Amino acid sequence: MSDAPPSPDDPPTDAPATDSAPTDAPTADDPAADDPPTPSETGADPVAAFDGAEMDLRPGADNCYKCTACDTSCPVAEVDDEFPGPKFQGPEQWRLKRKSDESVDASIMDCSNCMRCDGACPSSVPLSQMHNVARAEYVDEELSPFSRKYVRNRVLANYGTLARFGSRFPGVTNALMGNRVVQAITERLLGITAEREFPAFAAETFRAWWAKRGGDAASRERAREARRERGEAGETKRVAYFHGDYANYNTPGVAKALVRVFESFGYAVCVPEQRCSGTPMFANGMLDDARRAARVNVETFAALVDDGYDVVCSCTSCSMALRQEYPELFDIEGIDRVAANTYEALEYLRIHEDLRGVLDDAEVDAGDFAYHAPCHARNQGLDRQAIEVFRDLDGVGVEDVGPSCSGISGTYGWKAEKYETSMAIGEEMFEHMEAAAGETGMTECPTCAMQMEHGTGYEISHPLELLEDALV
Amino acid sequence: MAIRDDVVVIGGGLAGTTAALAAAREGASVRLLSMQTSTLRHASGLIDVLGYASDGGAGGDRDGPLVDPFAAIPSLPADHPYRLVGVDAVREGLALFDEAVDGRLRYFGGHTDRNALVPTHGGTVKPTARYPASTAAGLAAAPGDVLLVGFRSLTDFDAPLVAERLSATGLPAAVAGVTVDFPKSFRDDATVTRYASALDADEPVDRAGSGAPTGVRAALAATVEPHVERTGADRVGFPALLGGDRPGAVRTDLADRLGAEVFEVPMGPPSLPGLRLEAALTAALDDAGVRRTTGDPVVESEADGGRVETVAVDATGRRVPYAAAAFVLATGGFAGKGLVADRRTVAEPVFGCRVPAPEDRTDWYDDDPFGDHAFARMGVRPDDRLRPLDADGAPEFENLYAAGGVVGGADVAAENSASGVSLATGLVAGRNAASHAPDTP
Numbered sequence: 001m002s003d004a005p006p007s008p009d010d011p012p013t014d015a016p017a018t019d020s021a022p023t024d025a026p027t028a029d030d031p032a033a034d035d036p037p038t039p040s041e042t043g044a045d046p047v048a049a050f051d052g053a054e055m056d057l058r059p060g061a062d063n064c065y066k067c068t069a070c071d072t073s074c075p076v077a078e079v080d081d082e083f084p085g086p087k088f089q090g091p092e093q094w095r096l097k098r099k100s101d102e103s104v105d106a107s108i109m110d111c112s113n114c115m116r117c118d119g120a121c122p123s124s125v126p127l128s129q130m131h132n133v134a135r136a137e138y139v140d141e142e143l144s145p146f147s148r149k150y151v152r153n154r155v156l157a158n159y160g161t162l163a164r165f166g167s168r169f170p171g172v173t174n175a176l177m178g179n180r181v182v183q184a185i186t187e188r189l190l191g192i193t194a195e196r197e198f199p200a201f202a203a204e205t206f207r208a209w210w211a212k213r214g215g216d217a218a219s220r221e222r223a224r225e226a227r228r229e230r231g232e233a234g235e236t237k238r239v240a241y242f243h244g245d246y247a248n249y250n251t252p253g254v255a256k257a258l259v260r261v262f263e264s265f266g267y268a269v270c271v272p273e274q275r276c277s278g279t280p281m282f283a284n285g286m287l288d289d290a291r292r293a294a295r296v297n298v299e300t301f302a303a304l305v306d307d308g309y310d311v312v313c314s315c316t317s318c319s320m321a322l323r324q325e326y327p328e329l330f331d332i333e334g335i336d337r338v339a340a341n342t343y344e345a346l347e348y349l350r351i352h353e354d355l356r357g358v359l360d361d362a363e364v365d366a367g368d369f370a371y372h373a374p375c376h377a378r379n380q381g382l383d384r385q386a387i388e389v390f391r392d393l394d395g396v397g398v399e400d401v402g403p404s405c406s407g408i409s410g411t412y413g414w415k416a417e418k419y420e421t422s423m424a425i426g427e428e429m430f431e432h433m434e435a436a437a438g439e440t441g442m443t444e445c446p447t448c449a450m451q452m453e454h455g456t457g458y459e460i461s462h463p464l465e466l467l468e469d470a471l472v
Numbered sequence: 473m474a475i476r477d478d479v480v481v482i483g484g485g486l487a488g489t490t491a492a493l494a495a496a497r498e499g500a501s502v503r504l505l506s507m508q509t510s511t512l513r514h515a516s517g518l519i520d521v522l523g524y525a526s527d528g529g530a531g532g533d534r535d536g537p538l539v540d541p542f543a544a545i546p547s548l549p550a551d552h553p554y555r556l557v558g559v560d561a562v563r564e565g566l567a568l569f570d571e572a573v574d575g576r577l578r579y580f581g582g583h584t585d586r587n588a589l590v591p592t593h594g595g596t597v598k599p600t601a602r603y604p605a606s607t608a609a610g611l612a613a614a615p616g617d618v619l620l621v622g623f624r625s626l627t628d629f630d631a632p633l634v635a636e637r638l639s640a641t642g643l644p645a646a647v648a649g650v651t652v653d654f655p656k657s658f659r660d661d662a663t664v665t666r667y668a669s670a671l672d673a674d675e676p677v678d679r680a681g682s683g684a685p686t687g688v689r690a691a692l693a694a695t696v697e698p699h700v701e702r703t704g705a706d707r708v709g710f711p712a713l714l715g716g717d718r719p720g721a722v723r724t725d726l727a728d729r730l731g732a733e734v735f736e737v738p739m740g741p742p743s744l745p746g747l748r749l750e751a752a753l754t755a756a757l758d759d760a761g762v763r764r765t766t767g768d769p770v771v772e773s774e775a776d777g778g779r780v781e782t783v784a785v786d787a788t789g790r791r792v793p794y795a796a797a798a799f800v801l802a803t804g805g806f807a808g809k810g811l812v813a814d815r816r817t818v819a820e821p822v823f824g825c826r827v828p829a830p831e832d833r834t835d836w837y838d839d840d841p842f843g844d845h846a847f848a849r850m851g852v853r854p855d856d857r858l859r860p861l862d863a864d865g866a867p868e869f870e871n872l873y874a875a876g877g878v879v880g881g882a883d884v885a886a887e888n889s890a891s892g893v894s895l896a897t898g899l900v901a902g903r904n905a906a907s908h909a910p911d912t913p
Binding site: 067068069071072073077078081082084085119120121122323324339340341342343347350351352353354356378379380381382383384388400 | 473474475476508509511513514658659661662663664665666669740741742747758763764765766767768785787790791792793
């Protein structure tokens with residue numbers, strides 16, 4: 001991989017034509033190897049039903065029996081009476097479009113991509129997939145690339161590109177982005193709210209620290225030492241870390257905590273070149289950008305999986321993208337192998353190590369935390385994980401502030417026209433945080449953390465940082 | 473390796489929740505695996521035990537509505553789940569429920585063995601053993617004439633039609649129905665939770681004419697009051713949307729303003745009484761120390777020597793294994809996907825437990841839509857400890873117990889027994905599973 005920063009202008013070397021037929025190890029009994037299957041053959045599996053360039057969402061739409069469980073779980077619909085809700089954005093709009101040449105309704109851009117509807121549906125309708133597809137179509141067909149909104153969304157979606165430049169001179173960038181005048185200009189020009197303070201870039205990126213520390217080779221050595229101490233000599237334990245952009249540029253402390261915790265359990269950590277997971281791109285309907293990023297990530301991590309690595313993430317939206325959105329939206333060689341071998345970091349340790357036993361014997365002096373479970377943690381079955389893990393640890397109290405959404409949903413709450421909605425959704429979480437004993441917040445999601453800090457003024461920690469405190 | 477607990481319960485509905493609470497009460501460490509947000513939010517919030525009884529014979533004749541469900545249990549067919557676990561387990565299941573909701577949500581009915589008759593949005597009366605406080609003033613046996621109020625924007629509740637049907641059931645009281653405009657307008661097809669949150673917060677509305685802002689509760693009372701006066705009703709029933717978090721406060725406020733008792737009529741999904749019950753039972757699970765893992769379906773199991781060792785959940789291809797000393801299968805019936813059928817066979821997909829079904833598929837159902845359908849009684853067939861049995865009548869696994877809709881032998885829809893079966897079998901399955909736990913401190 002070259003060092004040149006990937007940008008939205010990257011030449012689309014990944015010609016979309018290759019998306020037309022799955023190339024993922026077709027076998028004789030793989031229906032995708034022959035003719036495109038009909039919906040009745042594939043049941044509800046949307047990926048197996050790829051039909052030419054467009055995926056077939058009919059089985060998903062047909063599964064909807066209009067119970068509106070999704071609408072009652074939607075945080076945007078709860079505060080915005082104009083928003084038609086996930087049932088309309090998904091199956092209903094899909095059906096409407098079959099009959100006539102209707103364009104996608106503009107309200108699709110009010111969906112925050114929290115994906116809670118997926119977990120509420122009793123009938124396996126792939127709601128978030130339908131929303132992602134509709135949003136991409138809307139952006140492609142209805143939003144002029146020269147419009148302020150398109151430019152703003154593209155900039156936000158490609159935050160990693162921005163961060164790559166900004167973090168070269170963190171002091172200057174932080175001073176600049178924290179300047180009220182600059183903020184007023186970005187609001188006026190781009191529609192990025194001036195109410196929020198831009199997250200500061202770290203003085204040293206995680207990758208710079210990693211390189212200085214000796215990279216993968218040094219990690220192998222540390223891991224070997226740890227295994228020797230643990231009496232596990234001879235074993236091979238290794239993970240590939242998908243850190244994403246935020247932990248690299250803004251919160252390297254989280255990434256370092258992951259490295260130290262995994263090394264203490266004897267895992268050699270590998271930190272390959274990678275791009276943004278694509279989460280902000282899906283959420284802004286920039287599927288071409290997301291596909292380019294996904295291609296790089298899948299190629300990189302599939303090769304590591306083939307070499308015996310498991311993939312770990314510290315951000316629950318990154319793990320969600322690798323596990324669910326990639327296979328739902330793209331067709332890249334190795335995509336299913338990556339999905340099947342990707343884990344959230346604590347989840348990985350819970351499965352592969354005696355984390356409960358280790359924490360039972362450990363102790364910290366950490367006080368109380370008000371924990372918020374990110375929406376994207378929910379569909380991965382992780383919303384109660386931090387509560388469960390730390391209840392076995394002495395010297396800390398971690399309290400769940402409830403099932404509500406933080407409201408920021410990545411880039412959503414950064415948009416000037418969405419700011420009020422975002423804060424209205426977050427209100428319940430802010431109240432519960434203030435009612436909780438702890439005055440420090442905790443969450444796995446970097447943008448939930450921004451919202452928690454913005455709404456309460458609390459400092460926000462990551463479960464991996466507490467785990468590092470306890471174990472290393 | 474796998475994530476390990478003493479007991480793993482699969483299924484987050486009423487049966488799974490009950491099993492988890494029962495096992496935790498025995499001192500076991502318990503994990504509850506649920507593939508989605510709980511199905512409790514789709515249910516009415518009513519807790520039935522037995523409303524109608526059949527001896528299982530041909531023709532589908534049923535007695536009922538039953539006055540005393542407990543008295544009818546001994547004459548149910550021998551393979552009915554109530555007969556397997558016994559009347560005492562039914563009572564204990566209800567006691568566990570009462571204890572779990574106590575202090576979180578007010579339920580009535582525990583003072584008597586007799587069924588209460590609660591009006592439904594279909595215009596029927598449902599025999600039920602426990603009912604939320606919000607429905608209490610609506611009971612068929614309660615004194616006073618009834619006015620039902622529906623909203624033009626909420627097509628699921630046609631108050632005049634419901635009133636007509638309720639009158640036809642022979643209710644002693646006079647029942648009238650009226651449709652009015654909800655005083656605050658939302659977008660078309662707004663959810664019931666939107667109405668509820670407006671009432672919870674007493675959101676302001678512009679009163680027509682004066683332009684002075686007023687709360688939505690006062691405006692609603694002002695809209696309904698003339699109809700109360702016109703009909704002389706003593707009790708006013710609304711579709712179940714009188715508040716999400718604070719149903720008692722909304723109801724009391726409206727009752728004071730109307731000078732009449734106010735009650736909710738349970739609705740279809742998504743159901744506010746169901747959501748409230750889900751919140752209460754979730755809090756009970758957390759207080760009992762049950763570890764909840766929600767969002768991924770259990771797709772496979774591993775057994776060794778007649779013992780289930782692990783189950784694995786699937787999240788888009790990735791498998792996460794959970795190990796335990798014993799497991800409870802509470803995955804529901806056909807609607808809950810705990811049972812699946814193709815054109816030839818019926819199966820229980822997680823453990824592959826035997827689900828008996830007639831050879832000829834035309835025998836799976838009765839030609840009379842309200843007849844005695846074989847499919848309605850399909851499910852795993854357990855012993856009296858609730859271990860699913862194989863074709864030879866031996867337990868499929870020594871440490872697997874079944875509870876709720878996945879257990880066959882009851883036509884819970886026709887009997888009005890779904891909740892009671894879940895509570896009774898959940899209690900027994902959870903308790904028996906906990907007996908496998910290594911000595912707990």
